[in-house]
Amino acid sequence: MRIQVRRTGGFAGIERRAEVDTAGRPDADEWHALAERAVAGGRGARPSGVPDGFSYEITVDGERVYAADPRLTAEQRTLISRVLKEGA
Amino acid sequence: MTTHGGSEPVFCTVVPPHVLDRLARNDDPALSGPARRTLLRDSELRARRRVTTEFRLAAAPAAKAPSDQPLRTIYDCAHGTDLPGAKVRSEGQDPGRDATVNRAYSGLGATFDLYLKAYQRHSIDGDGLPLDASVHYDEGYNNAFWNGEQMVFGDGDGEIFVDFTNSVDVIGHELTHGVTQYTANLTYYGQPGALNESMSDVFGSLIKQYSLGQTAAEADWLIGAGLLAPGVTGAALRSMKAPGTAYDDDVLGKDPQPSTMDDYVRTGRDNGGVHINSGIPNHAFYLFATALGGHAWEKAGQIWYDVLTGGELQEKAFFTDFAGLTVKAARERFGDGGDESQAVKKAWEQVGVRIL
Structure with missing residues (x-):
């Protein structure tokens, strides 16, 4: 499973993106469960966020959903921070 | 708009009116409530702007003149994401040990001062709106934002950014989003x-x-x-x-x-x-x-x-x-x-x- 996160906006307006490929990872099952729940809570269209809030695109095996601060689900928040931290 | 509870969804004013209309008719009060309040607030703002434009008058004066003193409250999210968090400093209290809290408090004061002394504006809404800010939002959070009601500041991750309360212009920037929301309400796109x-x-x-x-x-x-x-x-x-x-x-x-x-x-x-x-x-x-x-x-x-x-x-x-x-x-x-x-x-x- 390929999990991609793109974060745009924010006070600085600096974009960040990262990707995790779960193939061969020992914790792949955990990633899959987290990614599925994060996608289930996402929106099909870019939500209007708040001034200076981050907005996010989460793409899992080609399926893309959108989310924006401060209204993220707990799973989205966890997935986004893990992908941006551990991903390449 | 000050009636929003902390756990309710916040609808930024850039939500298109047709979406708000649909939400306002939703059976779920958690969705319809905030949307109805946003619509109500938007129509009040529009009316106020129209009055200001057509008659070159300020909006109807408040029954009681707003104070020349700010009404600040700082909350600590303790690295969580629930807003506003725990109240840690109220107006008039002495500085505490947390420098971030103290910087947020004085930054709110500096912002209130410029608007009042230079432009005779009483707070963000021109009517003495209490100024609320939450600090230590999330962990290593590289951002600060205005959520429609209050300011939110992250600590930065220490690698790219440090504490977002460090710059008084950042605090002023966030509060000015509030001023814009209450005045021209420029669409955020x-x-x-x-x-x-x-x-x-x-x-x-x-x-x-x-x-x-x-x-x-x-x-x-x-x-x-x-x-x-x-x-x-x-x-x-x-x-x-x-x-x-x-x-x-x-x-x-x-x-x-x-x-x-x-x-x-x-x-x-x-x-x-x-x-x-x-x-x-x-x-x-x-x-x-x-x-x-x-x-x-x-x-x-x-x-x-x-x-x-x-x-x-x-x-x-x-x-x-x-x-x-x-x-x-x-x-x-x-x-x-x-x-x-x-x-x-x-x-x-x-x-x-x-x-x-």
């Missing part, structure tokens, strides 16, 4: 969104200049100086004096701001480049303020404030609309053919914004 961002940078910088007593020539015209972690190559996040030069770093990349319309960036990201193209009106303000000299908040800031709050600036205004209104405001306040209206025209010309 594309050119009106870049104008919205620019208002926050302009008044954020003026709050810093006012608190330091600087003239336009003495000011650094930087946004977010002191926000970049040691090791990042850059002075700040944005430069109004020289957009595009604030940072150039191997991790952060290069400051993408243009200073003139020739380099306007068309993009769907970042709400249509709101933090990118704001460089153009930012630079126009800088050129105007430095051409006039002296304290930038007195004349240049006054003209920008007149346009932002005057009732004629439309929610979907483009740069050229805003520019035209600044020339009009300069004439109205300082006379036709004066230095001010000539200087403001020239500033817009220099950044390539046509005045129709």
Whole structure:
């Protein structure tokens, strides 16, 4: 499973993106469960966020959903921070 | 709008009206309640703006004059994401041990001061709105934002950014989003969104200049100086004096701001480049303020404030609309053919914004 996160906006307006490929990872099952729940809570269209809030695109095996601060689900928040931290 | 509970969804005012209408009819009160309140608030704001425009009058005066003192409350999220968090300092309390809390508190005070003393505005809404801020939001959170009701500050991750309360102009920037929301309510997308961002940078910088007593020539015209972690190559996040030069770093990349319309960036990201193209009106303000000299908040800031709050600036205004209104405001306040209206025209010309 390929999990991609793109974060745009924010006070600085600096974009960040990262990707995790779960193939061969020992914790792949955990990633899959987290990614599925994060996608289930996402929106099909870019939500209007708040001034200076981050907005996010989460793409899992080609399926893309959108989310924006401060209204993220707990799973989205966890997935986004893990992908941006551990991903390449 | 102050009736929102902490756990309810917050509807930013950029939600299109047809979506709000649909939400307001939803059977789920958690969805319909906030949408109904937003619609109500929006219609009140529209009515107030119309009255201001047509009669050149301020909105109906409050029954009781608002106080000349701010009403500040700082909350601590303790690295969680529930807003507002635990109350840690209220108005009038002495500073505590947490420097972040103390900086947020004094930054709110500096912002309140500029708006009151320079423009006779009582707080964000002009009617004494209490000022709330939450600090220590999330873990290593590299951002600060205005959620429609309050400010939220992250601590930074220590690698790219440090504590977002470090720069008083960042605090002023966030609060000015509140002022814009209560006045022109510029749509947070594309050119009106870049104008919205620019208002926050302009008044954020003026709050810093006012608190330091600087003239336009003495000011650094930087946004977010002191926000970049040691090791990042850059002075700040944005430069109004020289957009595009604030940072150039191997991790952060290069400051993408243009200073003139020739380099306007068309993009769907970042709400249509709101933090990118704001460089153009930012630079126009800088050129105007430095051409006039002296304290930038007195004349240049006054003209920008007149346009932002005057009732004629439309929610979907483009740069050229805003520019035209600044020339009009300069004439109205300082006379036709004066230095001010000539200087403001020239500033817009220099950044390539046509005045129709």
